Amino acid sequence: MSEQVEVGVVTHYFNHIEVGAIKITNGELAVGDTIHVKGHSDDFTMTVESMQVEHDTVEKASEGETVGIKVPSRVHEHDVVYKVVE
Numbered sequence: 183m184s185e186q187v188e189v190g191v192v193t194h195y196f197n198h199i200e201v202g203a204i205k206i207t208n209g210e211l212a213v214g215d216t217i218h219v220k221g222h223s224d225d226f227t228m229t230v231e232s233m234q235v236e237h238d239t240v241e242k243a244s245e246g247e248t249v250g251i252k253v254p255s256r257v258h259e260h261d262v263v264y265k266v267v268e
Contacts, residue, residue: 184266184267184268185266185267186218186264186265186266186267187208187209187264187265187267188207188208188262188263188264189206189207189208189209189210189211189217189263189264189265190204190205190206190207190208190211190262190263191204191205191207191260191261191262191263192204192219192221192257192258192259192260192261192262192263193205193248193259194259195253195256195257195258195259196250197256199252200252200253200254200256201250201251201252201253202219202250202251202253202257202261203248203249203250204248204249204250204251204263205246205247205248206243206244206245206246206247206248206249207245208245209244209245209265210242210243210244210245211230211233211242211243211249211263211265212230212241212242212243213230213231213232213233213241213242214229214230215229215230215265215266216228216229216230216265216266217229217230217251217263217264217265217266218263218264218265218266219253219257219261219262219263219264220261220262220264221257221258221260221261221262222258222261223258224255224256224257224258224261226254226255227266228253228254230251231252232251232252233249233250233251234249234250235247235248235249235250
């Protein structure tokens, strides 16, 4: 059974590039992690394939940073992002 730990919250969605901005509020997030995005109208799980901080590609982000992640569908402000822990 997988456990989910809240790791961040969506702060913005860039429609033209299909990227969600996620503020890391707890722990850290790394490329290869599986995340679950849940909100009023959003609910999907995906693997983080790449992340950017201030237009620089990064392998991991820590609490307090905001990262851009390409997402398969629209996300909305205040959607909660969980890290799926095996």
